Amino acid sequence: MRPARLTVLTAAAVAAALTAVTGCAEKGGSADGKAVKVAASDTACEVSQTEFPAGKVTIEVENKGSKVTELYVLFPDDRIVTERENIGPGTKATITAEIKAGDYEIACKPGMKGDGIRQKVKATGNGTAEKRSPELDAAVAGYREYVQEQADETLPAAKAFADAVKAGDLEAAKKAYAPSRIGWERTEPVAESFGDIDPKVDVREDGLEAGQDPAKDWTGWHRLEKALWADGKIGDEEKKLADQLITDLTDWQKKVGQAEITPTSIANGAKELLDEVATGKVTGEEERYSHTDLVDFKANVEGAQKAYELLKPVAAKNDAELAKQLDTQFAALNTLLDKYRADKNTYEFTSYDKVGETERKELSDGVNALAEPLSKLAAAVAK
Incomplete structure (x- = not known):
């Protein structure tokens, strides 16, 4: 279980080291070629598209807040589809995931605590990536x-x-x-x-x-x-x-x-x-x-x-x-x-x-x- 506080490095310092690299040019994207962009802050989780084609999806997260945050894509029953933790203030992360057609929630968790700030989203289409x-x-x-x-x-x-x-x-x-x-x-x-x-x-x-x-x-x-x-x-x-x-x-x-x-x-x-x-x-x-x-x-x-x-x-x-x-x-x-x-x-x-x-x-x-x-x-x- 990931701890909420750190003793050797600050949470922000560790997060920056881990997530700065994930903002690099990872290839891939949603079926229409557009990434789902998430602007996370201490009080908001703004998603650029609440509907996107199912399949291989690219999610680009930017933490505009002052706290380390996490990004989750969740099934309706709270099982995790994909996640990225330790996204430091002022840093970005890119997540590539396979998401089937259906209803989901995107959750930002400022401070890496609680249920997070959630946004309902839907993956549409035939429900799967190519064979x-x-x-x-x-x-x-x-x-x-x-x-x-x-x-x-x-x-x-x-x-x-x-x-x-x-x-x-x-x-x-x-x-x-x-x-x-x-x-x-x-x-x-x-x-x-x-x-x-x-x-x-x-x-x-x-x-x-x-x-x-x-x-x-x-x-x-x-x-x-x-x-x-x-x-x-x-x-x-x-x-x-x-x-x-x-x-x-x-x-x-x-x-x-x-x-x-x-x-x-x-x-x-x-x-x-x-x-x-x-x-x-x-x-x-x-x-x-x-x-x-x-x-x-x-x-x-x-x-x-x-x-x-x-x-x-x-x-x-x-x-x-x-x-x-x-x-x-x-x-x-x-x-x-x-x-x-x-x-x-x-x-x-x-x-x-x-x-x-x-x-x-x-x-x-x-x-x-x-x-x-x-x-x-x-x-x-x-x-």
């Missing part, structure tokens, strides 16, 4: 299999964590905590597309909505993380929370197969995973009590790399230079991460509170170097 190539069909099938596999593998790992909590074994619960999150972190954009699940299992205390009571409304991994590391105790409430975590993750496991997955959603999801790293892991916000941020960091990168590898046959054909850049930057970031673990075959990383400011800056630079070309992947596969 996909066999390579893209294979990428979608492969990614669908991957996210289901990650959900299936997460559940037993989470049960091991929950069992340790319910047994009152503090040290065993601490040891099982980070491994239980790997599958979720690899596929978080898909998990977040089911809007009701992510707030239950992965929200930080400062990510709760206005009016929510942490004592009653805060559930999931990070509530338990605080109990284990900050409070150093396991009580009856924590044991109930462990059971609730398994219930919610089981719900996620069952819903994963229903997710809307397209080539552009896979590509945009890879970029979102890098945003996750930049705004939560590099800053130390995500795992502020356990300091297991580098485990999440690695899982996010792995998920992004899997998405890219599935799309690479088409991306390399359409933009060979982009594929070359992505190969180079993924390799560089993985090499950098390997500095923080003794064995490349394990997920035992250095505790993040032991990573100094200089090293964190190096990690941040590595993430930004990958995020720049990765922001162009959706447009490359949509050509």
Whole structure:
């Protein structure tokens, strides 16, 4: 879950680094060749077209406000079609997505909080983009299999964590905590597309909505993380929370197969995973009590790399230079991460509170170097 505030860089600084690159010339557009333009501010979300042709759609967002914002295209039931987070004040972002015919809402979320300022829109026409190539069909099938596999593998790992909590074994619960999150972190954009699940299992205390009571409304991994590391105790409430975590993750496991997955959603999801790293892991916000941020960091990168590898046959054909850049930057970031673990075959990383400011800056630079070309992947596969 992306945190609302940052400790190493300001939200605006991180957002600017991440989103300035997305305003570049990404190819693609709506079926009539015109992008849907969104002017976001602290009080408005102005959409240039409330109706546009279904298919491959380009959305150009400009944040004219003073707060970092997010842009979502939502189904009527609030499932996410596509999104772009961390759009800093004065910056622009371009999103390429496949949108079927139907009714939707575009939501701007100034401050990255709440339900956002919403505008109803409609995609019209035959409801789909042109027929996909066999390579893209294979990428979608492969990614669908991957996210289901990650959900299936997460559940037993989470049960091991929950069992340790319910047994009152503090040290065993601490040891099982980070491994239980790997599958979720690899596929978080898909998990977040089911809007009701992510707030239950992965929200930080400062990510709760206005009016929510942490004592009653805060559930999931990070509530338990605080109990284990900050409070150093396991009580009856924590044991109930462990059971609730398994219930919610089981719900996620069952819903994963229903997710809307397209080539552009896979590509945009890879970029979102890098945003996750930049705004939560590099800053130390995500795992502020356990300091297991580098485990999440690695899982996010792995998920992004899997998405890219599935799309690479088409991306390399359409933009060979982009594929070359992505190969180079993924390799560089993985090499950098390997500095923080003794064995490349394990997920035992250095505790993040032991990573100094200089090293964190190096990690941040590595993430930004990958995020720049990765922001162009959706447009490359949509050509």
